[in-house]
Amino acid sequence: MKQIIVIxxxxxxxxxxxxxxxxxxxxxxxxxxxxxTGRNAPQVAAAxxxxxxxxxxxxxxxxxxxxxxxxxxxxxxxxxxxAQIDVVVHNAGHMSFGPAEAFTPKQFAELYDINxxxxxxxNRAALPQLRKQHRGLVIWVSSSSARGGxxxxxxxxxxxxxxxxxxxxxxxxxxxxxxxxxSIVVPGAFTKGTNHFAHAGSPSDKTRAAEYDEGPYKGVSxxxxxxxARLEPPDADAGAVADAIVKIVEAPFGKxxxxxxxxxxxxxxxxxxxxxxxxxxxxxxRIGLEDLLNVTGFQEESAVGLDKAHEAG
Amino acid sequence: MKQIIVIxxxxxxxxxxxxxxxxxxxxxxxxxxxxxTGRNAPQVAAAxxxxxxxxxxxxxxxxxxxxxxxxxxxxxxxxxxxAQIDVVVHNAGHMSFGPAEAFTPKQFAELYDINxxxxxxxNRAALPQLRKQHRGLVIWVSSSSARGGxxxxxxxxxxxxxxxxxxxxxxxxxxxxxxxxxSIVVPGAFTKGTNHFAHAGSPSDKTRAAEYDEGPYKGVSxxxxxxxARLEPPDADAGAVADAIVKIVEAPFGKxxxxxxxxxxxxxxxxxxxxxxxxxxxxxxRIGLEDLLNVTGFQEESAVGLDKAHEAG
Numbered sequence: 001m002k003q004i005i006v007i008x009x010x011x012x013x014x015x016x017x018x019x020x021x022x023x024x025x026x027x028x029x030x031x032x033x034x035x036x037t038g039r040n041a042p043q044v045a046a047a048x049x050x051x052x053x054x055x056x057x058x059x060x061x062x063x064x065x066x067x068x069x070x071x072x073x074x075x076x077x078x079x080x081x082x083a084q085i086d087v088v089v090h091n092a093g094h095m096s097f098g099p100a101e102a103f104t105p106k107q108f109a110e111l112y113d114i115n116x117x118x119x120x121x122x123n124r125a126a127l128p129q130l131r132k133q134h135r136g137l138v139i140w141v142s143s144s145s146a147r148g149g150x151x152x153x154x155x156x157x158x159x160x161x162x163x164x165x166x167x168x169x170x171x172x173x174x175x176x177x178x179x180x181x182x183s184i185v186v187p188g189a190f191t192k193g194t195n196h197f198a199h200a201g202s203p204s205d206k207t208r209a210a211e212y213d214e215g216p217y218k219g220v221s222x223x224x225x226x227x228x229a230r231l232e233p234p235d236a237d238a239g240a241v242a243d244a245i246v247k248i249v250e251a252p253f254g255k256x257x258x259x260x261x262x263x264x265x266x267x268x269x270x271x272x273x274x275x276x277x278x279x280x281x282x283x284x285x286r287i288g289l290e291d292l293l294n295v296t297g298f299q300e301e302s303a304v305g306l307d308k309a310h311e312a313g
Numbered sequence: 314m315k316q317i318i319v320i321x322x323x324x325x326x327x328x329x330x331x332x333x334x335x336x337x338x339x340x341x342x343x344x345x346x347x348x349x350t351g352r353n354a355p356q357v358a359a360a361x362x363x364x365x366x367x368x369x370x371x372x373x374x375x376x377x378x379x380x381x382x383x384x385x386x387x388x389x390x391x392x393x394x395x396a397q398i399d400v401v402v403h404n405a406g407h408m409s410f411g412p413a414e415a416f417t418p419k420q421f422a423e424l425y426d427i428n429x430x431x432x433x434x435x436n437r438a439a440l441p442q443l444r445k446q447h448r449g450l451v452i453w454v455s456s457s458s459a460r461g462g463x464x465x466x467x468x469x470x471x472x473x474x475x476x477x478x479x480x481x482x483x484x485x486x487x488x489x490x491x492x493x494x495x496s497i498v499v500p501g502a503f504t505k506g507t508n509h510f511a512h513a514g515s516p517s518d519k520t521r522a523a524e525y526d527e528g529p530y531k532g533v534s535x536x537x538x539x540x541x542a543r544l545e546p547p548d549a550d551a552g553a554v555a556d557a558i559v560k561i562v563e564a565p566f567g568k569x570x571x572x573x574x575x576x577x578x579x580x581x582x583x584x585x586x587x588x589x590x591x592x593x594x595x596x597x598x599r600i601g602l603e604d605l606l607n608v609t610g611f612q613e614e615s616a617v618g619l620d621k622a623h624e625a626g
Contacts, residue, residue, distance in 0.1 A: 025336025068418065082595030084461075100484050101440055105381065112425050116472065117418040127414050131524070146479070147460075147589055149596025152605060155483035159429065159476040166459070166475035170468035177529035208437075211444070216490035220602065226601025244617050246444030254537040275588050276460055283462025289533065292465060 003284060006074070008065050008122060009292060011043040013111040013194035014141060014187065017242035018089065022057035030078055030180055032063030032092075034070070034278070057210045060112035065092045065118035068125075075125040084133065088126050088250055090119040090168075091141040093161070095200040097221075099212040100155035102203030108156045111201075115160035116167060123171065127180070127219040134179040140168035142243070144261065147276060148269030151224040152217075158198075166168060169280065172238065172258070173292040181255045181295050183248045188263025191229045193238030220307060228265070235283030254295050316562060317395045319343040319387070319427040321378050321435060322405030324356040326507035327454060327500065330555035331362070331402065336369035338559055343391055345376030377403045378431035381438075388438040396445065401439050403432040403481075404454040406474070407583045408513040410534075412525040413468035415516030419471045426472035429480060436484065442491070447492040450569060452561055453481035454554070457501040457574065460589060461582030462600075466535040467531075470513075481594065485571070487572070491541055494608050496561045498554060499586065501576025504542045506551030541578070549577035552622075567608050 005022055009015040010031035010095050014168035019031040031047050033040045044060040051058040079084055094114045098104065119140070130136030144162035150158055165184065203209045212219060237238035241262045248256050258277060261270040284290045317334055322328040323344035332344040344360050346353045357373040376387035391398055407427045409416065432453070443449030456474035463471055478497065485495035504510050516522045520579040526534060557573045564570070571590060574583040597603045 001467075077359045100433075100480065100487055100516070101436060104434070105433045105437075109422065109425070112422070112429075112476070116425075117421055120413075122417075122419045123414060124518075144537055147592075148476070149593055150479070150482055151596065151600060152343065152483065152486045152602065155480055158483055159479045163425070163472040163476040164458070166463070167465055167468055170471055172466065174468075174525070174530065183521035201593070205437075211323050212487070217487065222330075223602055224600065227439075227602065230600060231596075267596055268589075272589045272592055273584060276581075276585045279460075279585055280462055283464065283580055285461075287387045287464060287536065288325050288543060289536055291538065292533070306341065310385055 002066065003086035004076060004084045005026045005089065005249065006061070006063075006085060007086040007089035007091055008032045008063060008118065010195065011040045013196060014238060014241045015091040016043070016246040017057060017239050018091065021242045021246045022249060023058035024054065025250065027249070028057040028059070028082060030059050030061045030074070032065070032074060034062070034064035034066070035064045036060055037202055049191035053179065065121060066113060068121050071125040072122040075129065076176065079129055083134065085126055085129050087137045087139065087264055088122060088130070089139045089245060090122060091139070092118050093141070095154070095196050096202065097153050097197075097200040098156045098209050099153060099217065102205040102209035102212065103156050103206055104204050107201070107204055108159070111160045112163065115157070116164045119164060119167060128173070130180050131178045135253070136180040137249065138171065138175065138180060138182050139245060140182070140184045142168060142184050142186045144263045144267050144269035146187050146269070147272040148188070148263070148267035152220055152227060153224055173284065173289070176292050176295050179295055180268055181253065181256045182258065184259045184268055185244050185248070186261045187266050188231065188261070188265045188269070189228045189243045190226070190236060190238045190241070191232055195223070223239065230266035231267070233264050256296070303312040315450045315500065316340045316399035317391065317397045318545070318562065319345055319374070319376075319391060319398060319439065319477065320404055321345045321404035321431065324353045326509060327551060327554045328404040328488040329356070331404065331550055331558045332371060333363055334555045334559045335562060336364065336371035338563065341372070341395065343372050343374045343387070343465065345374055345375035345378070345387060346377070347375070347421050349375045350501070359560055363542050369565040375560070378434060379426060384434040386544065388442065392442055398439055398449065399451045400441050400452065401435060401443070402452045402454070402558060403435060405431050406454070408470045408509050409469070410466050410510075410513040410520050411516035412466060412530065415518040415522035415525065416469050417517050420514070422470070424469040425461070425476065425604070426471070429477045432477060432480060440488070443493050444491045446492050448566070449493040450494060450562065451484065451488065452558060453497045455481060455497050456501045457499050457580050457582035458575045460585040461501070461580035463532055464541060466537055473532040476518070484552065486597065486602070489605050489608050492608055494566065495571065496571050497572045498553045498557050499572060499574045499582055501577065501578045501580050502539070502541045502545065502573075503549060503551045504545055505549070510538070544578035555583070561589060576620055
């Protein structure tokens with residue numbers, strides 16, 4: 001069944017790969033990116049070329065997740081063209097690398113904006129439509145760092161991704177009764193195959209950074225990066241994250257997994273999340289809100305699609 | 314041994330309790346709060362009265378954690394008075410309550426500022442002094458929500474606390490070689506005994522909030538709050554968090570616990586963190602940076618206080 005999908009940060013990395021593979025599967029895919037007539041014009045051209053050559057419905061769309069207006073405009077355009085949004089994929093993200101103390105509070109705020117506030121802008125733009133439909137799917141591209149191994153020097157990014165994962169979990173229970181499913185994709189560290197590490201930001205406070213890098217933390221930066229790369233098996237493939245997103249979209253409504261881990265380095269997040277997600281479910285049962293744990297809740301209470309709910313239950 | 318301690322958000326709640334109990338133990342305690350001549354003037358007077366009556370060294374200090382200048386000025390004042398800072402306690406925090414979709418991105422940013430950027434401002438102000446001393450302790454008051462049960466309607470707060478916990482973990486490994494220890498205190502939900510819940514913020518977007526509260530999520534707000542309160546044993550005491558902070562400060566250098574959970578409701582965070590902290594340590598070993606896991610690393614490498622390191626090791 002063809003779905004209308006919007007994915008953020010789709011100019012490169014996981015986002016570009018996922019957009020293409022989703023389009024290949026027969027869906028209409030809006031590949032969100034900023035500055036489509038400027039620095040990302042080549043990515044727009046590449047997406048168009050791909051669509052033509054492969055006869056798939058891949059559409060680049062202007063969507064700067066740092067701007068509420070841009071997110072609202074993109075969603076309005078999709079609704080005007082398709083009158084429907086089935087799937088939202090929160091993929092946009094940015095990394096930075098350096099000693100925590102050398103990042104200014106402003107830099108921490110910027111990383112939070114791009115990795116977390118971005119999802120809130122897109123949700124506030126798109127969720128009214130998904131809620132109106134009483135049907136939808138929200139996919140969040142989290143990070144194994146939120147619950148797994150966390151090497152030094154990635155603090156603003158790790159803090160933001162931990163917040164993003166937490167937000168995904170909060171939204172999950174607040175959307176089930178609307179008939180909206182949540183799946184969280186948890187990639188491990190992919191040091192190759194995307195520009196994530198190559199494009200990482202660096203601390204503004206060079207003096208502080210030097211106190212670490214030329215002081216007791218000399219060599220830690222290289223060792224952390226080389227260590228991460230060494231943990232990665234040679235056949236680690238960033239495309240596996242895109243494949244996981246496709247598989248979630250293809251799964252039947254009500255049967256999508258809450259989490260999927262794609263972590264060739266096995267940093268431990270899968271174990272921790274397994275425990276964490278059980279503990280979360282246990283609390284919902286203890287406080288009498290267990291129906292919020294999955295989408296059948298909405299259908300039962302609203303008497304919409306009762307047959308489906310019984311099939312699933 | 315008397316220590317010079319600064320604690321943020323000490324006008325009320327865990328912070329006010331911890332400041333008093335630390336002063337009682339014989340330490341010099343700077344109780345940081347904002348607006349000491351305005352809305353918190355009564356809290357300053359209360360702290361002074363307490364100090365006089367109990368013959369303890371409790372000093373209210375102007376410290377608005379939302380302002381870099383204010384944090385810098387407070388730290389300058391402490392150093393000018395005592396030429397030393399032994400312990401920094403990150404306690405300031407603020408909560409909000411309502412459906413995620415009804416909070417504006419700006420509100421999410423504000424909660425991140427007060428709960429997370431605040432700690433970065435204080436760290437950037439105080440850590441140069443602690444690093445110069447080659448000795449110190451940073452205590453973070455996290456939240457069981459970062460890894461435990463997470464009821465609906467607390468998303469901006471939960472996201473911020475997850476980020477704060479992540480930041481604490483990142484800093485931990487980046488400070489050990491300077492001789493600075495980290496302890497993370499993880500309180501569960503204390504619905505009584507502090508103003509945390511009573512003073513919670515609410516969503517700006519009242520229309521969206523009403524769509525949830527008068528729609529399928531009718532009653533969820535009350536059930537979540539009542540559920541949290543019901544999980545709490547009648548004898549749950551917010552003072553236990555203050556006691557835990559005192560106990561950490563009193564523990565010998567090099568022997569402070571990485572985490573202490575004070576969670577009468579047992580929401581599961583203690584189990585999840587136990588696994589998560591093991592998984593983190595495992596990665597440091599796998600990438601050859603295991604010396605960053607505890608403070609003996611700095612001493613061994615810098616040949617400062619070698620005897621102490623051997624005693625501890």
